Amino acid sequence: MDLTSKLQSNNPIFDNYLSCLPTNLTHRDMLTKYEKIPTYIYSESIEASIVVAAEIAELIREKQRKGQNFVIGLSTGSTQIRIYAELVRHHKEEGLSFKNVITFSLDEYYPMSSHSLKSYHQYIKTHLLNHIDILPQNIHIPDGTIILETVHDYCRDYEKKIADVGGIDMMLLGIGRTGHIGFNEPGSGRNTRTRIITLDPVTRQEDANQFQGFGNVPRRAITMGIDTILNGNTREIAGGDPFRVITGDFVTTEDGTGIVHTAPAFGADDYKVGKKHDIGILIMVDRQGKFTDYMGDLSGRYVKNYKDDPDYKDVDVEIAVGLKLKGQAFKIEKYEHNYPHCWRTDKPIIYYPLDAWFIRTTAVKDRMVELNKTINWKPKATGEGRFGNWLSNLVDWNLSRSRYWGTPLPVWATEDGSELKCIGSIAELMSEAHKANKVLGINQLLEGSLDLHKPYVDQIILVSDSGLPMQREPDLIDVWFDSGAMPYAQMHYPFENKNLFPEPVTSSSPLTNNIKHYGGAFPADFIAEGVDQTRGWFYTLHALGVMLFDSVAYKTVVSNGLVLDKNGNKMSKRHGNVIDPFLTIEKYSADATRWYLITNASPWDSLKFDLEGIKEVQRKYFGTLYNTYQFFALYANVDNFSFEESYIPVIERPEIDRWILSSLHTLIKNVTLQMEDYEPTAAGRAIEVFLDEQLSNWYVRLCRRRFWKGEYEHDKICAYQTLYECLETITLLMAPIAPFFADWMFQNLNGVTKRDTQTSVHLANYPEADESFIDEELEERMQLAQGISSLVLSIRKKVNIKVRQPLQKILIPVMDVHTRTQIEKIEDLIKSEVNIKDIEYLTETEGFIKKKLKPNFKTLGARMGAKMKSVAAAINQLNQAQISILEKDKAFGLQIGEEIIEISIEDVEIIAEDIPGWSVANKDNLTVALDITISPVLLEEGNARELVNRIQNIRKDNDYKVTDRIIVEIEEHQSINDSVRNYNDYICKEILADIISLVPSLSEGTDIEVNDETLKIFIKKTS
RNA sequence: GGUUCCUUAGCUCAAUGGAAGAGCAUUCGGUUGAUAAUCGAAAGACACAGGAUCGAUACCUGUAGGAACAGCCA
Structure with missing residues (x-):
C-alpha cells in the first residue's frame, strides 16, 4: 500500500471506507469535504503505525525546516495512539520537535469508560506523550482481551476546529482488522459507529462472527476473560464456556465502550444472555457475602463492607492493585455505579442466585x-x-421467599425432591399427618396444638405415596400472593x-x-x-x-397518582417535606382536605400538595356554601319555613327559580355522568361552579330581597322551596367527596323538614336528574343576562361611572330574532343589575354598527383546504359594504388571486364590533353599547343613591340596629338640594328615616363626600 | 438505560385539529339587609426543536426538565 499517496475519491479503499460509514456521520462529511487533503490509510497494526509514524516524522521535519506548522487530522483511536507513541520515540531518539504539530480529534475515543473530549486530550498528553513507555510495547495485554472503540458524532464543531488550526495538511485514517460496523441506533437520535479492534492476533473467528449482520442491533455486550485471577479450573466450575465475547441487547455505548463484564449469577439480564450463549454460571460469593474458596487470596473476604468493620480492606482496591502488578490492567479508574442498598441500613445489597418456587404465569400470559x-x-x-x-x-x-414471617408454602417434598405434595386445607394436612404417623411409625400430636406458622409447621412430617418421609419446603409465600388472594380470602372461599x-x-x-x-x-x-x-x-x-x-x-x-410536595418532589421523611395528614385534617378538616385532593387534580395525576390550596377550598367552596346555607337558615328560621306547604309546581314559580332549578338538574345530570365515568374531579368542579357562579353569585344575590321583604306567601315560599332544594341537592351530590359537611348540612335541613325519611345523607338516595326541570333556553338567556351585565359593568369601569349612578340605556345589536326574544325576557333583570333605565335593540342598522366577520374555520377549513389561509385573510378584510352584501344575499364571492370563491353566510360569524359614538364592549359574539350621558335627572337620582350609601355607612359606624329609625339633617348644597327634595321618599325608605330635612347650616355632624362635594350631615335615632 | 405519565399565566388547574379559559395571588374599583362576607375590572401563559396538515398548544419524532415502577417492604 502506498502510504504517502494522496487519496482520491475514486480510490477503492477510500470508497470502501466511506461506504461503511453512516451517511449522516460527521466523520464522513469531513472525509468527503476534505477529500483533496492527503490522507494516510492503513491497516491497523503495530507495523503500520511504525511505518506511518516514520513517514509523518519525515514530513514534519520538512515543514520544520521551512518554519511551518504541520497539522495532522486524527481519527483518534488505539492505532493513532501508537502513532503518537512512535512519534514520541522519534522525538526522543532523533530530536524531532513537536512544537509545531497540532493535533485534534474528529471523534471521541473512550479508553474503557467515558471521557469528555477534553479529558481525552489530557489523557493523551499525560499518558502517552509524557509516559510513552507504557504503550504499546510494555503493556501486557492478555490474549483474548478486546478493546472496543466507539465513535459518536459529538464533534459537530469540527469545522471550527479545522479553522482554528488553519487547515489540515494530512489526515490519518485507520481501518480496523475486523472492519467497521456502522449503524443508526433507532430512536436514540445519535449516530453511532462501533469498531472492534482486537489486539489478540488469534481472536476467535466465531467471536468476530458475532458481529456480522450487526447493522440493526443497537447494543452489545462483551465478556472479558480474566480467568488468570481465579484459582482452579474455572471453566469446569462454571459449567460452560465463559471466556469469550458474546452479544446482548441490554448494553449501550452511551456511557462507555460497550464492553461490559457479565455475571450470569448476579443479574437477570446477565443470566439470560449467559444462558443463551452457554457460558455457564460462576458463583464466587457465598451467602454470607464472602468470596468462595477458589478466589485465591481473596477467599473468605467480604465482597463489601456491610458489617461496618472498621478494619475492612476494600477488596476492589486489592483486585485493582493485583492486576496492575501483573501488568494486566490497561487502565484503572473509579466511576459511579448504581446498585441497590438496604432501605433501612443503607448497606449495599448484592443479587444472589437461589433456588425458588415459581408460578408459571407465562402459561396464561x-x-x-x-x-x-x-x-x-x-x-x-x-x-x-x-x-x-x-x-x-x-x-x-x-412465589417463594426465604423469610421467617409469613404464609408457609404448603408443599412437602421427599429428600431427593422427586415426590411432592401440596396441601389444600387443615383437614387435608391432619389426615396426611395421621397417615404419616401410621406409615412411618411416628407419633405427631397435632390436635389442639396446630400452628401453621414457622417453625412449628416445619416439624410436621408427611409421607409420600412410595412411603418416604416428606419435609416441608422451607420457604414462605410472597406476601403479594396474599394481597392478590384478597377477594377469596375475605370470603373464606x-x-x-x-x-x-x-x-x-x-x-x-x-x-x-x-x-x-x-x-x-x-x-x-x-x-x-x-x-x-x-x-x-x-x-x-x-x-x-x-x-x-x-x-x-x-x-x-x-x-x-402520588401526592407530591408543593415543589413537585416526592414527600420523604429524609427531606423533611412530609405533610402530616393527621395534623392537616385536624387543622383544616377532613372535608376540605378531601375536596382539595379530589378537585385539584384527577386522582391519577400526581398532585402537588399545598396547604394554601386547602385554605382556598375552605374559603372559596365551603365558605360560600356555608354562607349560602347561613343566609337561608337566617330567614327560614325567621319565617319558620319547614317545607310544610305543598310543593309548588315548578311551572308556577318565578323565572329565576325555574332557572336555578333547571341549572340544578343539569348539574345533577353532569355530576352523575362524571361520577359514573370515574371522574370525580370533573364532578366536584361542576358542583363548585354551580355553587359559586349560579347559586350564590347570581340566584341568591338577585333574590335576596325576596327572602327578607314582604309577607310569607307565594313568592317567598317559592324562594324558600327553591333554595332549599338546591342546598339539599348539593349535600347529596357532594356527600361522596365531603361526607361530614354534607351530612351536617343535610341533617340540619332535613331535621326540620323531614323531607327525606333517611337520617343521614349517606343513607339517602343519590339525586336523579329530572329532565322536565331542564329548560335549555332559560339557561341560555340567563347566560346572556350574565354576559350582558358583565359587559356593561366593564364599560362603566372603563368610563369611570359607578354602578350607583343610573344611566339611560344600553344598545344591543342582535343579529337574529331568537337572541332578541331571549334578551327581552330578561330585560328587567339586566336593568336592575347594571342600573340602567332602558334596553334598545339594533337590528337592520347598516352604516350604524361597524361589523366584523370571523371566519368559521371548522366549516370553511374542510372545504377550502390549502386555500384556507388566503380565504380567512380575505374574509377579515371585507369592508362594511361587502359585509352587507353578504348579509343580504346570504352569499358572497371572494376574490382570491385569479379565482372567485363563493362563501355563504354560514361560513362566517358576524360580530358587531363597534357603534361609532358609543362606548362599546364585546365578548365573543355579544356586543353592548352604553349611553354614558348623565342627564340632570339621572344625576339627581345618582346623588340620591350616593346619599343613601353615605348615610347607611354612618348608621353602621354608629352601630345602629337595622331596625332603628332615624332623622336626618343635611346642610344645603347646590349639588344635592334637588336630589333630596325629589327623592325624599326613596331615601327615607332606604335608610329607615322618618324625616330628612335640608338646613342652612349644621353645627354638628359628619362630613361626607358626594361627587367631589363635601357636605355636612347630621343623623340621630328617633328613639 | 427501559416502560409509563407529566410540562399551559407568579401558583394550582381547564378546554380545544380552527384566534387558549378559570380560581388564587397582584393592581384598581364596587357593595349595609350572607360585611370575620362578597362582587366587578385590568394585567398575565401553551418547556424547546423538527415533521405530517390548509391550519398544532393539541397528532408524530426528538431534546430538556420532573415523577413513578423495576424490594425476600406493605
Missing part, C-alpha cells in the same frame, strides 16, 4: 393480556401502557361462600371464560390504589383472577 383489555382503567394509558406492556413481557412469578364465585378453572378445563356476576362478590366493580401498585396489587389480583377463574378480578381500577 396471553389470556391475562386479553382479559386486561376488558378492564376499565383510569387512566386508560396505565392499563394499556404500563400494565399492558408489563403483561406482554411477563415472566414467571417467583373455598371453604365457605362457594356460591359467590364462578366455577374455578381446573386442569381438565383450563380456561372457561366465565366472566359473570356471582352474587356480587366477584369480580369487584371497582378498586383503587396508587399507581405504584401496577406491579403489586393490581397484578396479583389480576393474575389470581385469571388463573383461578379465567376472569378479571376487577372491572374498573383507578390507579391514583
Whole structure:
C-alpha cells in the first residue's frame, strides 16, 4: 500500500471506507469535504503505525525546516495512539520537535469508560506523550482481551476546529482488522459507529462472527476473560464456556465502550444472555457475602463492607492493585455505579442466585393480556401502557421467599425432591399427618396444638405415596400472593361462600371464560390504589383472577397518582417535606382536605400538595356554601319555613327559580355522568361552579330581597322551596367527596323538614336528574343576562361611572330574532343589575354598527383546504359594504388571486364590533353599547343613591340596629338640594328615616363626600 | 438505560385539529339587609426543536426538565 499517496475519491479503499460509514456521520462529511487533503490509510497494526509514524516524522521535519506548522487530522483511536507513541520515540531518539504539530480529534475515543473530549486530550498528553513507555510495547495485554472503540458524532464543531488550526495538511485514517460496523441506533437520535479492534492476533473467528449482520442491533455486550485471577479450573466450575465475547441487547455505548463484564449469577439480564450463549454460571460469593474458596487470596473476604468493620480492606482496591502488578490492567479508574442498598441500613445489597418456587404465569400470559383489555382503567394509558406492556413481557412469578414471617408454602417434598405434595386445607394436612404417623411409625400430636406458622409447621412430617418421609419446603409465600388472594380470602372461599364465585378453572378445563356476576362478590366493580401498585396489587389480583377463574378480578381500577410536595418532589421523611395528614385534617378538616385532593387534580395525576390550596377550598367552596346555607337558615328560621306547604309546581314559580332549578338538574345530570365515568374531579368542579357562579353569585344575590321583604306567601315560599332544594341537592351530590359537611348540612335541613325519611345523607338516595326541570333556553338567556351585565359593568369601569349612578340605556345589536326574544325576557333583570333605565335593540342598522366577520374555520377549513389561509385573510378584510352584501344575499364571492370563491353566510360569524359614538364592549359574539350621558335627572337620582350609601355607612359606624329609625339633617348644597327634595321618599325608605330635612347650616355632624362635594350631615335615632 | 405519565399565566388547574379559559395571588374599583362576607375590572401563559396538515398548544419524532415502577417492604 502506498502510504504517502494522496487519496482520491475514486480510490477503492477510500470508497470502501466511506461506504461503511453512516451517511449522516460527521466523520464522513469531513472525509468527503476534505477529500483533496492527503490522507494516510492503513491497516491497523503495530507495523503500520511504525511505518506511518516514520513517514509523518519525515514530513514534519520538512515543514520544520521551512518554519511551518504541520497539522495532522486524527481519527483518534488505539492505532493513532501508537502513532503518537512512535512519534514520541522519534522525538526522543532523533530530536524531532513537536512544537509545531497540532493535533485534534474528529471523534471521541473512550479508553474503557467515558471521557469528555477534553479529558481525552489530557489523557493523551499525560499518558502517552509524557509516559510513552507504557504503550504499546510494555503493556501486557492478555490474549483474548478486546478493546472496543466507539465513535459518536459529538464533534459537530469540527469545522471550527479545522479553522482554528488553519487547515489540515494530512489526515490519518485507520481501518480496523475486523472492519467497521456502522449503524443508526433507532430512536436514540445519535449516530453511532462501533469498531472492534482486537489486539489478540488469534481472536476467535466465531467471536468476530458475532458481529456480522450487526447493522440493526443497537447494543452489545462483551465478556472479558480474566480467568488468570481465579484459582482452579474455572471453566469446569462454571459449567460452560465463559471466556469469550458474546452479544446482548441490554448494553449501550452511551456511557462507555460497550464492553461490559457479565455475571450470569448476579443479574437477570446477565443470566439470560449467559444462558443463551452457554457460558455457564460462576458463583464466587457465598451467602454470607464472602468470596468462595477458589478466589485465591481473596477467599473468605467480604465482597463489601456491610458489617461496618472498621478494619475492612476494600477488596476492589486489592483486585485493582493485583492486576496492575501483573501488568494486566490497561487502565484503572473509579466511576459511579448504581446498585441497590438496604432501605433501612443503607448497606449495599448484592443479587444472589437461589433456588425458588415459581408460578408459571407465562402459561396464561396471553389470556391475562386479553382479559386486561376488558378492564376499565383510569387512566386508560396505565392499563394499556404500563400494565399492558408489563403483561406482554411477563415472566414467571417467583412465589417463594426465604423469610421467617409469613404464609408457609404448603408443599412437602421427599429428600431427593422427586415426590411432592401440596396441601389444600387443615383437614387435608391432619389426615396426611395421621397417615404419616401410621406409615412411618411416628407419633405427631397435632390436635389442639396446630400452628401453621414457622417453625412449628416445619416439624410436621408427611409421607409420600412410595412411603418416604416428606419435609416441608422451607420457604414462605410472597406476601403479594396474599394481597392478590384478597377477594377469596375475605370470603373464606373455598371453604365457605362457594356460591359467590364462578366455577374455578381446573386442569381438565383450563380456561372457561366465565366472566359473570356471582352474587356480587366477584369480580369487584371497582378498586383503587396508587399507581405504584401496577406491579403489586393490581397484578396479583389480576393474575389470581385469571388463573383461578379465567376472569378479571376487577372491572374498573383507578390507579391514583402520588401526592407530591408543593415543589413537585416526592414527600420523604429524609427531606423533611412530609405533610402530616393527621395534623392537616385536624387543622383544616377532613372535608376540605378531601375536596382539595379530589378537585385539584384527577386522582391519577400526581398532585402537588399545598396547604394554601386547602385554605382556598375552605374559603372559596365551603365558605360560600356555608354562607349560602347561613343566609337561608337566617330567614327560614325567621319565617319558620319547614317545607310544610305543598310543593309548588315548578311551572308556577318565578323565572329565576325555574332557572336555578333547571341549572340544578343539569348539574345533577353532569355530576352523575362524571361520577359514573370515574371522574370525580370533573364532578366536584361542576358542583363548585354551580355553587359559586349560579347559586350564590347570581340566584341568591338577585333574590335576596325576596327572602327578607314582604309577607310569607307565594313568592317567598317559592324562594324558600327553591333554595332549599338546591342546598339539599348539593349535600347529596357532594356527600361522596365531603361526607361530614354534607351530612351536617343535610341533617340540619332535613331535621326540620323531614323531607327525606333517611337520617343521614349517606343513607339517602343519590339525586336523579329530572329532565322536565331542564329548560335549555332559560339557561341560555340567563347566560346572556350574565354576559350582558358583565359587559356593561366593564364599560362603566372603563368610563369611570359607578354602578350607583343610573344611566339611560344600553344598545344591543342582535343579529337574529331568537337572541332578541331571549334578551327581552330578561330585560328587567339586566336593568336592575347594571342600573340602567332602558334596553334598545339594533337590528337592520347598516352604516350604524361597524361589523366584523370571523371566519368559521371548522366549516370553511374542510372545504377550502390549502386555500384556507388566503380565504380567512380575505374574509377579515371585507369592508362594511361587502359585509352587507353578504348579509343580504346570504352569499358572497371572494376574490382570491385569479379565482372567485363563493362563501355563504354560514361560513362566517358576524360580530358587531363597534357603534361609532358609543362606548362599546364585546365578548365573543355579544356586543353592548352604553349611553354614558348623565342627564340632570339621572344625576339627581345618582346623588340620591350616593346619599343613601353615605348615610347607611354612618348608621353602621354608629352601630345602629337595622331596625332603628332615624332623622336626618343635611346642610344645603347646590349639588344635592334637588336630589333630596325629589327623592325624599326613596331615601327615607332606604335608610329607615322618618324625616330628612335640608338646613342652612349644621353645627354638628359628619362630613361626607358626594361627587367631589363635601357636605355636612347630621343623623340621630328617633328613639 | 427501559416502560409509563407529566410540562399551559407568579401558583394550582381547564378546554380545544380552527384566534387558549378559570380560581388564587397582584393592581384598581364596587357593595349595609350572607360585611370575620362578597362582587366587578385590568394585567398575565401553551418547556424547546423538527415533521405530517390548509391550519398544532393539541397528532408524530426528538431534546430538556420532573415523577413513578423495576424490594425476600406493605
